[in-house]
Amino acid sequence: MSTRPLAADQTSSDEPARARGDADPLGLDPGTMRDLGHWLVDRVVDHFERGGEGPAIRTGTPQDLMAALGGPVPRAPGDPLAELRTLADVALSHMQHGDHPRYFARVPGPSSFAGVLGDWLGTGFNAIATSWAGGSGPAAVELVVLGWLGSLLGLSPAADGVITSGGSIANLTALVAARDATGPGVFYLSDQAHESIDRALRAIGVPEHDVRVLASDRDLRLPPDAVAAAVSEDRARGRRPGFVVATAGTVNAGAVDPLPALAELCRREDLWLHVDGAYGAPAALCDAGRAALRGLELADSLTLDPHKWLFQPYDAGCLFVQRPGALEAAFAFNPEYLVDTVAGAGEVNFRDRSLELTRRSRALKLWLTFRTYGADRIATAIARGLALAEHAEQRLHADDRWRVVTPAQLGIVTFELPGATPTEHRRRAAALAADGHAVVTSTEVHGRPVLRLCTINPRTTEADIDSTIERLATVRA
Template identity: 55%
Template sequence: MSSSTPPSNDPFAIPADTLGMDPATMRRLGHKVVDMVVDRLERRNTEAVITTGKADDLTARLGGPVPDAPSDPDAALDLLAEVALTNMQHGDHPRYFARVPGPAAFAATLGDWLGTGFNTICASWGGGSGPAVVETTVCAWVAEMLGLPARTEGVLLSGGSMANFTGFCVARSEIGAGVAYLTDQTHASLPRNLRQMGLSSEQIRILPSDDALRMSAETLAHAIAEDIAAGRRPMMVVATAGSTNTGATDPLDAIADICAAHDIWMHVDGAYGAPAAITDRGRATLSGLERADSVVLDPHKWFFQPYDLGLCLVTRPGALERCFSMNPEYLRDVQAISGEVNYGNRSLELSRRSRALKLWMSLRTHGAQAFRDAVLRGIELAEFTEDHLRRTPSRWEIITPAQLGIVCFAHRGSDAADHAARAARVSASGFATLSSTMLKDRSALRLCTINPLTTEDDITRTLEMLAAPN
């Protein structure tokens, strides 16, 4: 309260706030933000899929000296929308086929806004019992949809990198330090995670993938036997459920058998592909997922949530708390009792917003069946893409077939440079964007088709543009 403002006898009166706004201004600006977002969603199909600005120009318009005096919030909002938020990839665009699209349900956006507006925290039970129950609820809902055991517990994080790191820490806590096994197709962030955990190069066994770019159970069994014979302790196998490059899934049941025989932690990186298990077709492909000790997925990918949202699920009750729990004196008054969860004790994050509200809101609004239908649509669009490519074998070659919403293919006679040039040309047009990649020693183009708003015409027109001469 400023010194010039007289005190009020009303205990519910709103004091003067140097960083606040009057209610009328808050409502007007809040409504403006909603209108800006919805206006953008209405024109989404006509905007450029990706725009990358120049650093000097963006800095000149958005940067400068620290603003010492107040300025017009309307102008600031307009500047953010027209400059900062235009110069980026639009992963929710129906013709965004690069890397992994991020089509977000608007109901989830509403949940996220509400949580931000209420300045929600989900760290301790005493400080956020309501948000804690929302997080426990959505973790249980997702685990059930994936077919994981009822005993599964979880924690929401920023994305796959931190969710996988969390699962790795729990594995080491439960099993003890030892060797981790992965393949040359494992996501690039995961060896980095293991190195930052302190594993030596000898403890990070990167195995060659098979001809289908999957982990070979035979190769894995041989590597484990070799390490045991050398006196090394196997700790964890990192299996992939839907690789980022091709959508390939490792043989999860066979890996689970090997892990069970040697008391090895089975971790499944399903940051991209695990949501496919909510469909009957995906569940068959991901058979064995339910046997994992930990599973990671990114709801900001194939669960249609705004960034950021990763999820680490652990099927051993209490393992998250055994790994991360701490009880300092200053948190003594907010410690959980039976049936309550302190989410600050389930990962390295203590101060954490409630990421669960958006997922809860979208599942409550649309229902699980709508999510199943949307995931199945992504699987079918990749199959449509493969079928369309196969109709002109003189032009296109399938490198990896449609798998969980991804198909990789090559333009006949093109090398890596030509593939990259074709992808860059399409992206520069603003019509669509896609990735070029390398599958071991083979150059390929790659489409990821998990946006349920994508049409068959979007795909065929993009392929026509790719086929045009550079």
């Protein structure tokens, strides 16, 4: 493909001036736009087809990357194709590829092509999902998607939802809504709760004495008895117990807190139950995951991250609140200059459900994903992630060099080299990542150093897992 200089007018004279861009200093002629767009589509499809042949991670030095990407402010027009190539070849080739079949670290992001298409379309149209008056189509798509997700998760049809940028913001939004709805009180969570909870509590000014971090049990779960005891203790001291924050899929080990028992305790004690299922909750779409996540539907508020296990490109988080109106009560926002956009009956202004005013439509990609693949195929893709972790666990059990520390739970397994020094796991993980073959996490469970695989990418094969475990055992670290 030939590239065209930005300023040239190469369109035929019967094309409208607006498309030719002669009045628009930022205009590109339609032929150039199409050529660039086609190049970009080809490049992304190549990534989907052959990305797995390249490294799962590559990290550049600040000097090299700044030299390749930086320089003085570009004053004159450049060649957009050459610059696109620079972005793809330099910037995008130096990162963790969360969609690579051997990217097992932290929480992978195995995005689907339908999700990418939906995101592109929304970006191309500069879709906005702020108010019904200003974006009724995208708002309707968001309501539809939230309805589908809520019903697949077994939530009440009356649950309100909002799509966020990710799990951290969904958790923050939930905690604000919960505190607004019920007033200040003590939060109870386990030592396995995600850091984003602690950060959100600090950000919204919850005093330290209102945060009770309780020891998890040997299965890394929040023990309901310990919560009950802490609640009684706090009541006796004149404190007001307010909220339990449970986790459905801890990031370290995939543990699920005992949701039915915690929900019963919350009902009895009149506490708000927030469930952080950022990575784990989507597993409820398949039979095996639903069994592990029993009680999820009892949450007052529930976080999940479509950009993790619902195959969406970054970014997409989601929050449901099953106390109707609580989100709007906390966030509704109607200054005088937005009076023309107040929502009418049956309309939703999503700006009233979180801190975001201008919001992109993250629901478009989810809608297209569900319409393209159907919920059953998505559930099959999720179930594959569960099965892959079980395969990894069996493979580790069959190999004397390794000891399984936590079993396969919601697509995560942790393991150790018996007798390894505390830094050895870390060195092995780093050595494995150095040549890009695979990326795993080194972490700790209850203070014990472990290696960890998170296997939620449906494009991963059993051979990918076997070769990763073998290399981890033999790599020079």
